Amino acid sequence: MDFLNCLAILVREPSFIHKFNKAMxxxxxxxxxxxxxxNVVTNDDLAKVMxxxxxxxxxxxxxKERRHVIKGEDTTTSMGVKAAKIxxxxxxxxxxxxxxxxxxxxxxxxxxxxxxxxxxxxxxxPTVGAVDxxxxxxxxxxxxxxxxxxxKSGMYKNVLVIGSELHSHGLDMTTRGRGVSVIFGxxxxxxxxxxxxxxxxxxxxxxxxxxxxxxEELSLIAPxxxxxxxxxxxxxxxxxxxxxxxxxxxxFVFKNAIQRFSEVIGEGLKANQLETKDINMLIxxxxxxxxxxxxxxxxxxxxxxxxxxxxxxGNTTAASIPIALTEAWEEGKIKExxxxxxxxxxxxxxxxxxIIRWS
Ligand code: UT7
Numbered sequence: 001m002d003f004l005n006c007l008a009i010l011v012r013e014p015s016f017i018h019k020f021n022k023a024m025x026x027x028x029x030x031x032x033x034x035x036x037x038x039n040v041v042t043n044d045d046l047a048k049v050m051x052x053x054x055x056x057x058x059x060x061x062x063x064k065e066r067r068h069v070i071k072g073e074d075t076t077t078s079m080g081v082k083a084a085k086i087x088x089x090x091x092x093x094x095x096x097x098x099x100x101x102x103x104x105x106x107x108x109x110x111x112x113x114x115x116x117x118x119x120x121x122x123x124x125x126p127t128v129g130a131v132d133x134x135x136x137x138x139x140x141x142x143x144x145x146x147x148x149x150x151x152k153s154g155m156y157k158n159v160l161v162i163g164s165e166l167h168s169h170g171l172d173m174t175t176r177g178r179g180v181s182v183i184f185g186x187x188x189x190x191x192x193x194x195x196x197x198x199x200x201x202x203x204x205x206x207x208x209x210x211x212x213x214x215x216e217e218l219s220l221i222a223p224x225x226x227x228x229x230x231x232x233x234x235x236x237x238x239x240x241x242x243x244x245x246x247x248x249x250x251x252f253v254f255k256n257a258i259q260r261f262s263e264v265i266g267e268g269l270k271a272n273q274l275e276t277k278d279i280n281m282l283i284x285x286x287x288x289x290x291x292x293x294x295x296x297x298x299x300x301x302x303x304x305x306x307x308x309x310x311x312x313x314g315n316t317t318a319a320s321i322p323i324a325l326t327e328a329w330e331e332g333k334i335k336e337x338x339x340x341x342x343x344x345x346x347x348x349x350x351x352x353x354x355i356i357r358w359s
Contacts, residue, residue: 027151028202028359030093030158030194033086034323035079036067036187036313041168046182051175057182062289066185066314068168075109077118079188080164083322084123088160091192095123098192099156101130102147104139104163104318106220106347107170108132119162136218137285137346138208139163139318140189144342144354145206147193157195163318164188170220172245180248183288185314189322201359207267208352214256217249218347253349257287258294260351265299265343268353278339279305280358281328285344286310286320295343307333317346334358 042065043054057063069079080103088095103116116130135142140163147159167184171177196202222228222243233244261284269275276299284292289310296306307328316323321342328334338358345351 025152025154026196026199026202026204027148027159027193028196029191029325029356031087031089031091031192032190032322032326032329033083033090034187034189034319034326035082035086036185036323037069037074037079039068039070040065041068041185043182046173049173050178050181052178052182060288060290061183062308062310063183063314064311066312067187069166069186071169074166074186076105076107076164076166076188077109077115077122079166079186080105080115080162080190081119081122083164083188083190084119084160084162087190087192091158091194093158093192093194095125098125098128098158098160100128100147100150100159101125102133102143102159102161103130104133104135104143104161105165106134106136106139106317107166111223115162115164119160133318135318135346135350136348137287137315137317137320138344138348138350138352140321141206141285141342141344141352141354142208142350143318144191144193144203145208145352148203148206148354151193151195159193160190161193161322162188162190163320163322165317165319167317170245172242176242177245179250180246183315184246185316187313187316187319187323189319189324189326191322191325196359198359201357204272204355204357205268206352206354207264207271209260209264209350211349214252214349215347216247217349218247218253220244220246254288254291256349257291257345258298260345260349261291261295261343262298264345264351264353265295265341268341268343268355272355274339274355276300279341280338281334282306282341282343283321283324283328284308285346286313286324287315287345304333
C-alpha cells in the first residue's frame with residue numbers, strides 16, 4: 001500500500017486514527033473524595049476496654065484517634081459509595097459515563113460477591129464491569145495501577161477506584177488483641193481516573209511487588225478454605241481461638257515496611273528520571289507515623305512534602321491513601337503540575353508506588 005492509499009484510508013476512516021492512538025493515552029485523577037464515620041474513638045476510649053494507654057499508642061504509632069462504624073450505620077460498601085459520590089461529582093462526569101469499577105478492600109461486606117458489584121448496584125451505574133482487589137494496604141495502589149492500564153490501552157475512559165475498610169467489627173477488642181486493634185480504623189476514599197490526552201501528565205507510572213513467603217506474618221486466616229472454615233470454628237467452640245482475628249508480627253512487618261517503602265519510591269523516581277528533590281507531595285500509606293517519618297528522613301523531605309493523617313484516622317488499609325490524598329488536595333497542598341508520589345506496603349507482603357504529575 002503506498003503513501004497516498006494510506007492517507008486515503010485515514011481520511012475515510014477516522015476510527016483508524018483513534019485505534020492507532022490507543023496506546024498513547026495517560027490517565028489522571030479527575031475527581032477524589034473520602035468518607036469517614038462520625039464516631040470518634042480516642043486512645044482513652046480504647047484504654048477503657050483493654051490494657052493500653054494513650055502514651056503507648058501515640059509513641060509507637062502516632063495515632064490519637066480513629067473512626068469506628070456504629071453497627072448498622074455503614075458497611076465497607078456504603079462508605080465506598082459515599083466517597084465515590086463525592087469523587088464523581090468533583091470529576092464533572094455523569095455517573096453514567098463510568099466504564100469500570102475497581103474496589104480494594106480486605107473487609108468486604110460479604111465473603112462473596114465482592115463489593116465492586118454492590119457499588120454498581122447502589123450507585124445505579126450501567127452494567128459496567130467491576131473487579132475486587134485483594135491487596136490489603138497496597139490495595140489502592142494496585143487498583144489505581146489496574147485502572148491506569150485500562151485507560152492507557154484505550155479500553156475505558158473513566159474508571160472508579162475505591163479503597164474502603166470496615167475493620168472495627170472484626171478486631172479483638174481485648175488486651176489479647178491490643179497490638180493490632182489500636183492501629184486500625186474505618187473509612188473510605190475514592191478517585192475517578194479519566195483519560196488524559198496530554199503527554200507527561202497524570203499517572204506517569206506504577207510499580208507493584210509481592211513476596212508471598214511472608215503471607216502469614218500479617219494475615220487473617222479464618223474463615224478460609226485453606227485452614228479453618230466457619231464450621232471448624234463453630235465445632236471447636238474454643239474461647240481461646242484467635243484464628244478469626246487479624247495477626248501481625250509487628251516488628252517484622254515494620255522492618256520490611258521501611259525497606260520496601262524506600263525501594264519502591266526510589267524505583268518510581270528512577271523510572272521517570274526524577275529525583276527526590278522533584279517530589280512535591282509524598283502520600284505514604286498510613287501504616288505507622290514512625291514508618292512515614294523514617295521514609296521522610298531517608299529521602300530528606302520536609303514536613304510540607306509528606307502528608308500524614310494517621311493521627312486522626314489510624315491505619316485504614318486500602319482507604320488510607322485515597323483519604324490522605326483527598327485531604328491534602330482539599331487543603332490546597334496539591335496543585336496542577338505537582339509531582340505526587342503514592343507508596344504503600346502491607347499484608348502479602350505487597351508493596352507499590354504510583355508517580356503522578358498532577359493535572
Ligand atoms: O499497614 C500494614 C503494615 N503495618 C505496619 O507497617 C505496622 C508495623 N508495625 C508496627 O507499627 C509496630 O510493630 C506496632 C505499633 C504494631 C507495635 O509496636 P512495637 O514497638 O513493635 O511494639 P511490640 O509489638 O514490640 O510490643 C512492645 C510491648 C510488648 O510488651 P512486652 O512484651 O515488652 O512486655 C507488647 O505486649 O508493648 C506491648 N503492647 C502494648 N502495650 C500497650 C503491644 N500493644 C500494646 C498496646 N498498648 N496497644
